[in-house]
Amino acid sequence: MKITPIFALIPTLSVFWCAPALAWWPQGHSIITAAAVESLPADEVPAWFREGRAQIAHSAQDPDVQKNRELAVMNEEEFPQHFFDWELLQGRPLPKSRAEFYKLCQELKVNPSDVGEAPYAIAEATQRLTMIFAEARRWPDNPYIRTKALVQAGILSHYSADIAMPLHVTIHHDGRALPNGKSPRSGIHSKVDSLIEKLEMKPEILAQNxxxxxxxxxxPAIEAQMKDSQTHIDRTYELEAQFPPQQGEWKPTPAVEEFATERARAATGFTASLFLTAWRDSAKIKLPVWLQREK
Ligand SMILES: [Zn+2]
Known part of the structure; x- marks a missing residue:
């Protein structure tokens, strides 16, 4: 008898799939982002960028704000940018671009929106920031270019922090996936999302060392970060009973604190490294000759 792999059933079930909601909750995103800016080397990335920490941290919440069902076109585009259910690619290597990823999804008969598109959201946001930094190198005092860089860095930071949350890189995103591919929606996802906010983590501490x-x-760097995040999926489920309840009092255990701090630090380091990558790569960018910004 031929056994149908569960993945083959998944496209038809896509309407039932409810992917992750708001990783790290809004304050969690702002805390990680502030920590990432704080941990940048002071001798390389310009001071105006580091001084823009509050604007960057503010903007880091926006990709979740822009997932809104009232604005259906935007919502549909934004929704898959925050996760990557890697198992649905059935062991195939991560395609090098969004276009190649869509081609692979077509071949595998999976819906790209069910797989998630986080690696491409991160790569593209980093390169957009790289381009803005190239402008900032050419017109270092231009306030509009600076503002643009701070907003873009916040958006990047949102996506890069999302993949440090282990349940954002797996089909087991809200309870272990059922044999038919459906999520049991156990509620664990939002409990993990809440941790950084509920533990009131401090950016200065996350930025240390x-x-x-x-x-x-x-x-490849994004892929490595997602692989690292995947190694924490089992631990996430082991700790399930110790996560905060949906309502009521909660006393954090040392194990949960350790887990959440490690993930928040991973998100911080990865995001800061992407900021630095964008800054360094921007030195090599040749701006188009037709571009003449205000002095
Ligand atoms: Zn998100």
Whole structure:
């Protein structure tokens, strides 16, 4: 008898799939982002960028704000940018671009919106920031270019922090996936999302002893970060009973604190390294000759 793999059933079930909601909750995103800016090397990335920490941290919440069902076109585009249910690619290597990813999804008969598109959201946001930094190098005092860089860095930071949340890189995103591919929606996802906010983590502490380094290659670095995040999925489920309840009092255990701090620090270091990558790569960008910004 031929056994149908569960993946083959998944496209038809896509309407039932409810992917992750708001990783790290809004304050969690702002805390990680502030920590990432804080951990940047002071001798390389310009001071105006580091001083823009509050604007960057503010903007880091926006990709979740822009997931809104009232605005259906935007919502549909934004929704898959926050996760990557890697198992649905059935062991195939991560495609090098969004276009190639869509081609692979077509071949595998999976819906790209069910798989998620986080690696491409991160890579593209980093390169957009790289381009803005190239402008900032050419017109270092232009306030509009600075503002644009701070907003873009916040958007990037949102996506890069999302993949440090282990349930954002797996089909087991809200309870272990059922044999038919459906999520049991156990509620664990939002409990993990709430941790950084509920533990009231401090950016200055998360920024301590971070090793920040620019990445030579963007997509392999993103892939490595997602692989690392996947190694924490089992631990996430082991700790389920210790996560905060939906309502009521909660006393954090040392194990949960350790888990959440490690993930928040991973998100911080990865995000800061992407900022540094964008800054360093921006030195090599040749701006178009037709571009003449205000002095
Ligand atoms: Zn998100």
């Amino acid at each position: 971070q090793k920040i380094a620019a990445f030579p290659l963007l997509l």
